Amino acid sequence: MELNILTLCYxxxxxxxxxxxxxxxxxxxxxxxNWIAAVGMGVAIVGTIFLYRDDEGARLHNYAWIFGGIxxxxxxxxxxxxxxxxxxxxxxxxxxxxxxxxxxxxxSLIEFGHIHDIxxxxxxxLSIIFAGLxxxxxxxxxxxxxxxxxxxxxxDFDFPGQHMLNNxxxxxxxxxxxxxxxTEPASAPQLIYAVLGMALLYGVFFVLPIGGADMPxxxxxxxxxxxxxxxxxGFLYNNKVMLTGGxxxxxxxxxxxxxxxxxxxxxxxxxxxxxxxxxxxxxxAGAKQQGSYKEISLSDAAVVxxxxxxxxxxxxxxxxxxxxxHACHELEKLLEAKGVEVKYxxxxxxxxxxxxxxxxxAEADVSYDKLxxxxxxxxxxxxxxxxxxxxxNDVVNPAAKTDPSSPIYGMPILDVELAKAVxxxxxxxxxxxxxxxxxxxxxxxxxxxxxxxxxxxQDLATEIKSL
Amino acid sequence: MxxxxxxxxxxxxxxxxxxxxxxxxxxVIGHVPSVLHTPLMSGANAIHGVVIIGAIIxxxxxxxxxxxxxxxxxxxxxxxxxxxxxGFVVTDxxxxxxxxxx
Numbered sequence: 301m302e303l304n305i306l307t308l309c310y311x312x313x314x315x316x317x318x319x320x321x322x323x324x325x326x327x328x329x330x331x332x333x334n335w336i337a338a339v340g341m342g343v344a345i346v347g348t349i350f351l352y353r354d355d356e357g358a359r360l361h362n363y364a365w366i367f368g369g370i371x372x373x374x375x376x377x378x379x380x381x382x383x384x385x386x387x388x389x390x391x392x393x394x395x396x397x398x399x400x401x402x403x404x405x406x407x408s409l410i411e412f413g414h415i416h417d418i419x420x421x422x423x424x425x426l427s428i429i430f431a432g433l434x435x436x437x438x439x440x441x442x443x444x445x446x447x448x449x450x451x452x453x454x455x456d457f458d459f460p461g462q463h464m465l466n467n468x469x470x471x472x473x474x475x476x477x478x479x480x481x482x483t484e485p486a487s488a489p490q491l492i493y494a495v496l497g498m499a500l501l502y503g504v505f506f507v508l509p510i511g512g513a514d515m516p517x518x519x520x521x522x523x524x525x526x527x528x529x530x531x532x533x534g535f536l537y538n539n540k541v542m543l544t545g546g547x548x549x550x551x552x553x554x555x556x557x558x559x560x561x562x563x564x565x566x567x568x569x570x571x572x573x574x575x576x577x578x579x580x581x582x583x584x585a586g587a588k589q590q591g592s593y594k595e596i597s598l599s600d601a602a603v604v605x606x607x608x609x610x611x612x613x614x615x616x617x618x619x620x621x622x623x624x625x626h627a628c629h630e631l632e633k634l635l636e637a638k639g640v641e642v643k644y645x646x647x648x649x650x651x652x653x654x655x656x657x658x659x660x661x662a663e664a665d666v667s668y669d670k671l672x673x674x675x676x677x678x679x680x681x682x683x684x685x686x687x688x689x690x691x692x693n694d695v696v697n698p699a700a701k702t703d704p705s706s707p708i709y710g711m712p713i714l715d716v717e718l719a720k721a722v723x724x725x726x727x728x729x730x731x732x733x734x735x736x737x738x739x740x741x742x743x744x745x746x747x748x749x750x751x752x753x754x755x756x757x758q759d760l761a762t763e764i765k766s767l
Numbered sequence: 768m769x770x771x772x773x774x775x776x777x778x779x780x781x782x783x784x785x786x787x788x789x790x791x792x793x794x795v796i797g798h799v800p801s802v803l804h805t806p807l808m809s810g811a812n813a814i815h816g817v818v819i820i821g822a823i824i825x826x827x828x829x830x831x832x833x834x835x836x837x838x839x840x841x842x843x844x845x846x847x848x849x850x851x852x853x854g855f856v857v858t859d860x861x862x863x864x865x866x867x868x869x
Contacts, residue, residue, distance in 0.1 A: 317814050318791055324810040324858075325799035331862040334810050338855040341817060345851075348820045352827065360827025362837070369826065369841050373848025380849075381856035386864075392857055393809045400816050400850035406843035407821045410829070410836050424774070520808050526815045533821035535781065545817035547785050551792025553811055556804065563801055646802075654804035662864030673801070 302351045309347030310541035316340025317545050321552060327668075344541045345370075386663050387620045390656065391450035394443045394519045397526055401439030404529035405496070408433035411536060412492055418484045425536065430477040432532035433492070434499045439525040441503025446519050449512045458509035463573065466505050473498040513694070514571045516654060517560050521568075524553025563648035565711045593729070596747035598756070601723055602763035608685035610641040612677065614714055615657050616650055618691010618726060619753050625664035627757035628690065632666065634764045644670055645677035645687075645714050647695035674714060681718035689716065689724045690753050693731070697738045706736060722746040725756050806861045813854025819847030 316336050323333025352360050360366070377396070384392045408429045415421055448454030476495050480488050510518055531546025533539070561568050596604075605611055613632070619625060632642045644666065650657040658671060672680065681687065689696060699706040700713045716722050722745055729748075731737055740746055749756060775782060799807055826840035 313817070317817075318795060321792070321807075321811065321814065322795045324807050325796045325803060327800065327803060330803060330806060330810075331859065334806075334813075334855060334858045334862060337810065337814055341814070341851055341855070344817065344820060345823065348823050349827075352824060354824075354828060358828075360824065362827055362829060362831070362840075365829075365837060365841050366823055366826050366844060369822075369844030370848045373845040374852045376845075377849040377851070377853030378856055381853045381860065384857065389809075389857060389861060390805070392853070393805075393812055396816075396850050396853045396857065397812050399846040399853075400812070400818055403822050403843045403847040403850060404818050406839050406846070407818070407825050410825050410839050410843070413833075413836055413839075414828075424778075516805075516808075523808055523812050523815070526818075527811070530815045530818035530821070531785070533818055537821060537824055538781075539820060539824075540784065542817050542820055543781065543784055544788050545814050547788035548792045548795075549811045549815040551789040552796045553808070555793050555796060556799070556808055556811070559799070559801075560804060563804075648801040648804075655802045656805055658802045659805065659861050659864050671802075 303353060306347045306351040307540075309343050309351070310539070313340040313344030313541040314544040316343075317541075317548055321548065385623075386625075386660055387623065388451065389659070390516060390519065391447045394447040394450065394515070394522075397519065397523050398440045398443030398447065400526045401436045401443060401522070401529060404432050404436030404526065404533060405440060405499075406436075407533050407536075408436065409492070409496070413489070418488050423481055426481045428532050428535045430481065430492075430495065432529050432536065433496060434473055434477065435525050435532065436529040437496055437499035438503040438506065439522045439529060441500040442507040442522045442525075443503075443519065445504055445507040446515050446522065449507070450515050454508075456509070456511060462505060462509055466502060469498050469502040469505065473502060510572065516649070517557055517564075517568070517571050520553055520557040520560055524550045524557065527551075527553055560649075560654055563654055593741050594747050596723060596749050598749070598759050599763050601747075601749055602760050602767065604721060604723070605635060605686050605688065605760070606638050606640065606764050606767050608640055610643070610680075610684045610686075611635060612643050612645050612672075612681065612684045612687045612716075612719065614645045614647075614650075614687060614689045614692050614696060614716060615661065616647075616690060616692020616695065618693075620651050620656065620660055620691075622691065622753035622755075624690065624752075624754035624757050625660045625666070627754050627761070628661070629664040629666050631757050631761050631764070632670070634761055638764070638767075642670065643672050643677070643680070645674070645681075645716075646671050647674055647692070647714055648712075650692060650695055674712060678715045678718075681715055684719040685721065687716040687719040687722045689722065690757070691726060693726070693738055694736070696740055697736065698740055699736065699738070702739075708736065716740070717743060717745070720745065723749055725749045725751065725753055727752060806858055809854065809858040809861060813851060813858055816847060816851030816854050819844065819851050822847040 320333040320337025323329035412429050473495055480491055527546045527549030531543050534543030534546055635642050646657050648654050694708055696714050696716050700708045700711045822843035826844050829836040829840050
């Protein structure tokens with residue numbers, strides 16, 4: 301009876317994961333979908349704690365440890381997730397993903413420790429243990445590096461032959477695992493730590509050379525890795541909810557990774573291997589393009605915008621860093637009061653993660669219907685008087701269309717140069733995340749408005765009020 | 768050949784689940800608008816926190832004298848819970864921002 305109830309719990313869990321994921325991909329139902337999946341997860345967890353029996357029919361023990369661990373994890377997790385700033389959410393996701401990977405790796409490590417006689421174990425079980433260990437560790441180490449990169453603690457770093465070293469590390473980890481499984485040496489309990497070490501190292505070197513702008517793609521990929529690592533646990537315990545949940549995320553995460561790459565018009569291979577952002581290409585592109593740009597004063601910018609018919613705001617990472625979304629909404633309201641039509645043009649990869657800008661602007665109460673996706677925005681730029689670019693750079697760089705040698709060539713961009721005037725707010729003339737110069741800043745209709753996005757927006761608002 | 772066929776027969780249930788779930792996973796998020804990429808990734812991140820169940824089992828089975836297993840298992844439970852709880856809460860916070868406002 302009890303075991304049948306547990307089976308039912310797992311069935312509920314699996315179904316809610318599928319339904320939840322489905323609802324998460326629609327703006328109207330997303331929030332509910334998240335809750336449905338969470339409830340299903342709760343049912344599966346509670347069921348496991350109280351109803352689980354192993355093959356011999358023994359119940360779980362160590363309840364103090366289990367509840368203690370859950371209490372600590374839940375407390376830290378809730379606090380961290382509640383307190384994190386909107387701009388720091390991507391790295392938070394990466395951090396939580398790494399925790400899941402580490403959890404999967406630890407399970408493998410402990411299960412291996414339980415094996416008394418390695419030669420008596422079926423090859424299938426050993427393979428699953430090692431797969432969970434390697435995938436989980438790579439996901440953990442990679443996620444930690446991605447987390448460090450997004451919050452600026454870890455700098456881009458690569459050296460000649462790094463890709464070669466990566467491949468060797470991965471092959472060595474797989475090779476050693478296979479060798480342990482095939483020959484079942486007596487020293488296996490020690491050797492498994494060597495496998496762990498190599499997998500961790502691989503995770504670090506796998507993410508290190510990839511530019512910070514590509515981190516969302518990497519996190520999404522590591523997310524699907526953790527899914528597969530969780531599924532390995534499902535194999536190990538013949539646990540259907542772990543299996544369905546893990547594979548579901550593995551498949552959906554892989555597709556999501558590809559969708560994100562497509563939004564940037566790049567292939568996954570190109571993201572993983574072509575560590576762009578540093579080096580000669582960027583320097584060469586920068587050298588040939590040093591024309592003159594013109595600045596605009598705050599009061600002039602205020603006048604131009606206040607007397608325009610239609611203003612498009614293009615938010616970028618600069619806005620996120622400056623936490624300027626509320627100031628931006630203020631400006632929008634002031635302009636609307638003056639009869640100006642204000643819209644936001646959101647590039648699919650604006651900010652640090654796809655959808656990042658929408659989340660930020662929504663936080664500042666910007667209405668959902670004011671946000672225009674790239675295609676619709678591009679159709680409207682021709683009838684726009686002023687485009688105000690706030691800390692965005694690569695997503696408005698015409699080089700993506702005109703310069704085949706540019707690393708971002710082929711990426712769809714916002715055609716802001718179609719508008720009558722462009723005002724660019726940046727902190728300095730430094731190139732953007734991809735490390736390349738932007739022709740747009742040197743064009744005739746472009747004027748630069750230097751300064752921190754929040755301060756500039758507040759000053760603009762004051763100027764417009766006094767008009 | 769024989770052993771491969773045996774393997775497939777023995778684990779056919781699992782193999783069915785894996786194949787079907789791959790298609791379900793792809794189908795279910797196939798039409799996601801790019802606005803929802805980040806929340807969806809975050810939600811999926813919370814769902815793979817289901818690995819916590821493995822951690823609970825491993826913890827619950829550890830012998831009381833095996834300190835290494837106890838400590839590692841405890842760590843696994845903490846990390847797994849972090850993944851689940853943190854993942855769902857952060858996703859909810861993101862989606863809270865998407866409420867339609869007029």
